[in-house]
Amino acid sequence: MRYIFFWFVLFHTAISFGQDKIKAQIIDIDSRVPLAYAKVEYLGKTLTTTWEGKFEIAITEYDKPLIIKYKGYQTKNVYISPNQDLVIIKMAIDLNTFEKVEIYTDNKVNKLVKKVIDNKRFNQPEKALESFQYKNYENLLVTANPDSISGKIEPVYKRTLFGKRIIRLDSTNYKFKKMVEKNHLYQTEKVNLIQYNKKGYKETVIATRMAGFKEPLYEYLGLNLFSYSVYENPFEILETPVQNPISNYGRRLYNFYMVDSLNIQNRKTYKVFFQPKKLKSSRLRGLLYIDAETFAIARAYYRIYGIVNINADYTFDYQDKEGLWFPKKRKITVLKGNNVDDIKILGNTIKFSSSLDPTPNTNATDQVYLIIESTPFDIELDKRVTVHNKGIKISIEKDGLKREDSYWKKFAKDTIDKRRLRTYTSLDSLSESKNLERKIFLGKKILNGYYPISIIDLDLRSLVKFNNYEGFRFGLGGVTNDKLSEKYKVAFYGAYGIKDEAFKFGITPSYLLDPTSETWISASYSDDLNEISQITFATDPRRFKIYDPRPINISTFYGNKTTSLFVESNYFPKTETYFALFNSQINPKFDYTFVNNDIAYKTYTITAFQAAIQWNPFSNYMQTPKSRIEIEKRHPKFSFQVTQTVPKMLDNDFVFTKIDFKTFYEIPYLSGQSSSVLLQTGIAFGDVPLTHLYSLQPNNLNRDALLQRITFAGKNSFETMYFNEFFSDKYVSLQLKHTFNRVRLAYRINPEFSFVTRYAWGQINKENTHMGLPFKSLEKGFFESGVECNKLFRGLGVTAFFRYGPNQLPTIEDNIAIKISYFIDLGF
Template identity: 65%
Template structure:
């Protein structure tokens, strides 16, 4: 009898299991596809909640009964389950009337977050501990899960020019699946020593290797994909700052909801979910596990949905001796989100699909994801040590780049990943066969404007230029490279203008006096042309451009025979410095006379000393065997320059002083948009000829018809200001720009729009002393605004600017400027 009862029990159990269907799903916003956390679900009399990513699962036995989903700010949703659904996406529609009401978190939860912020100094290891150091193993890979890729060979139907159908087989999915079964797509590893005390925080690389490269890319070693600390504000993701919810302002931006309490390391923690008060925002969402006693963070999950979907996980160990939660592990994952654009990594294009898409993509590479794991080990607290060169954030010694396999085995914990070793072997052989390292070396040279030929790097910027005075300017220049000497270098160039039929040249020998501070002492002689009233900073980087658009339209130059000695150095932390002494024999190449102290000058000599400094106080630097690198280019940046004409020195004709200053600030957003500000000012005191006044970079031709004035747009030039229209001995200018996301209007038509506003004020004295060029004053200000539509076709774009305000011209079309732009993305 018991045996029969047991058989009967198995029969009914089997019937029950057959009649029930297990369904998984996710609740998302209809418009943004952003998951909705902890929505309430009612099915067949049972009520439960989705998790913090909007996901849920349940057994369904009656398909004619709906799930009823509710969430504050959205309309109630009735959804009927389908028997053939592998993964069920349920979209809720926003109730605009309900959303207009502010969503406030519970007072008790808000007070807990407040205590987390107030107790940050006791719980953040960088603030609470006198010192700490640990070794950190970091592994980054780009890979795909083979099981997520269909091995089906698809058929593609195409038609020839006569309309006849032709069927071709596409085996790319099948090949890709077999590839990722054997190895990862890319990987790199790093072991670093993290040290922190009252001097600051420093990272010393103990070992680093990148698949396919004998020497890792230094720029990658300094790449900060996600913040080390959950307390850091702003919190950085993909090197973009976002507001941390664990900050005073974060309490305003985010709403917090208590989920429950759980035990971690035998300590009670509150599990708190947070999300932006503006539900459609792409700010952080996540879970915080807050210690109920000391209000430290015991665990944290962060998620961002946008152009890319990002999740970061932080786990901690509780150290009883110090009563603090110390980092245990950090993971970071990136998949493609709500965007049709590719995410570029390591110079290659990697295509990601949104994680919300459930079907197998036609393009197998859409299944790729990026994953970073970071694990601290050998932790030491409250030790006494000195940090060498604390102004350097990351130090990369030469020996760290050639560690043997025995070194890596000490730190690698994942022995089950058989694809890891195959990846190194495979990519190393491919790199050798394709000569990848030389191509990277060559690419770096070219992006900086040089092409190496034996012991000389040819200067690509000097080959061909054009302006209205010289016409086409053909030239050849270069600089010797370390193959000749690491202590000496000689830069040189020669050029010939086809229109003015004149030869120009320059030569600059240099000597490295201090390798650590990269101090070079140089002498230089040149005979060349200079733009009238041009403002240039000696410490500006001279980036390579395929073309330099603005000088094309310039026709007002002066000839300058210049002899100088100068020194360049990085001896001041986070700063580039420059000091020079020069003699300039100047001949204006246009009718001009300068009346000074009763004497008229059509040619003159200026002997001057100049000091310049560019200070990047918020940037972070890396010391490598090849020199210092700015790895985190943070803003604002500041440039200051002073020029003093020296009386009675080497036949100097005039005495004047010039002060120049500029600052640049750029703010990127996770959405892909960015805003920038450029402020620049200058003041010239004394007897200053027009060649050394300020003209604010005008870029408009003085012609009647709009179409006749169409030229190439400059980078920061005033597009509606005519050449030689304004000169000033003092000025201040402000430029504001906001660039929106690219807009996909077709398969290869993805324009990028920007809105720009520029304004300037200036003044002039001794205007009557400048004979030959009439000009106006900027005392009432100059204003222009415009729209740029860049990258319309193969980098070519158009822009339109309009001039308004006190210096607006009488005729409407004279205030309008149409320009052509060109942007080339080399990387």
């Protein structure tokens, strides 16, 4: 018997050495998207790849090819070499048939998906239940597998200035491998209470900790990389909305295929694969497991293949009492994809280098990936829940920032991850040694235009300015900060113009009435200059610009001594409000006389009440222990403003009313492109001087030669409209813009192209009351279109616009504007 066993082992070993089992994946050669369920023929047998284009096969004859077939692609013969264990097979489209291929969803599967859509109201917890709540443990981890990183110290060959070849040793990968063997690169955890009723969602963060920070970065706590619900439409991917496959419109974009049926928790489910009808699209691909009885989603897997590869896995538990599949776990993985530019996620925590870099890719950080795991517990369904929303999606409990280590131990996995335990200690030490919290604190301040020095935040925008009237304007300004008091603050500035040889100054003391709604009451006095007919909204955000190009070219200003009393508040949900009473003494710094009721005014006084509101109905907000933060900036956004002069008050000279409106809508696409629409309109009734009319942000110099008019491009300004060319007491303007992905022209030359069209219409009723400054009316409309080539090199770019339509000028050259653009990435 033992001889029979011996010969059996010998024979089995011989067979094993005579074949190699390989793992392979089939992908599109251009997009690198896997080709699902492709046919693989070998030695007369056929097998089918998985939905991720993967398959395994034993190779016994190396001189016989694998024959790969996929509809719309060229058939490919692949020969496997001995000792090859992992193979990537790239398929090229068949140009003769690809565009003609039309793949339709099978009618049976189409009916199944239609039932999923029709039964959402019974299966989606938010629609099927009156209310529910649960706690959720979420862990975000940035890490790498040490085994995937080469620990070799690689030689790097370089040449000196004189061409001499030198060799240096690069130990970057070696050091990186040693680091990720000890601890993860980054991690943060939170426990939140999710509550829902028919009024909406509310999330309360009851515990959180973030490696390297004593106080968490609140913006990260509001980061939602993927939708919580598989039924949401639009579906959120990396905070970009996409069409959900199980929506009515989604059925027009995706094809569905029945793959199999299997049991999950003793319930029969259908396994359905979906992919975009346009195979080369970067839209969602995935698997849906559909309950055969209720037509609910019992499990879901999603994949995105693009500049980064995203894997999202959703699992559910069947709740017998409610007859409902409720979320059990959500896991999201973000890996390097097919990218042209370097990609940074969470600052520099994850960095993927360009896939088109001409040098061989030995960057160990390309092995880095991000994982988010979310696990519900303490689930209570159909429990009476009271949600105090008031426009706040996320609230953070102050006590949740100080949880002890013992609190977090109950969330530890069964298998202790030693690297996870070391990460907090390691990153806390690193953060302290590099003073990371201080740097991030500074970054936030600078983005808002300040630099903190002791009890004063220095106003960076007041230091140096330039315009054609003042020349260089040097100044100093600031505002007291929390180190002095959290209840009151004093803002101040002083400036001197070299050309006009005049001082300007202002001071604004403020008192905090209500910390929760950030309601401030302020008094202010200023003696300064203003651009004539400038369109401004009091609620516009204050963002820091190292330079503001458009004012450089302005030469027409008026002196403005203003005393005001105003209130700013975020009391109303998703709004910012501003109410002010002000008195302004106006002195035009140009040749101008306003004739009103047979009286000629060279200078005049305006006393008015102003109310402004910024309404962001689609944005989501977070309430932290310190302030309210707009965590999801969604569009459209709306700005309203009303200004009404007060007759016979503080020597007011004119009676007029101004009503202004603005809306901005930006549409980001998963491909990285974006479209935007800006609509503005305003109307002024009564006796309005030229200084307070509308001039629509012109940005073209009054010079004859084209080259003499080359200056810096503004933001949302009319580049071919000359300064002081048009004025209106009522107007409407529309700006359309589409921005494409950056184009790689050469190494480090990756411009970003945008197509822009701008239109304006205006009217003026009392044109003959304005003396001294000639101008035209916009009754016939104004049109310009152009191309922006931004970020061409080190932030510099060039734009070109052309003016056309009824107000086109006789000379072609006068209708063309060429400008320099400049974008600065502050890195925050």
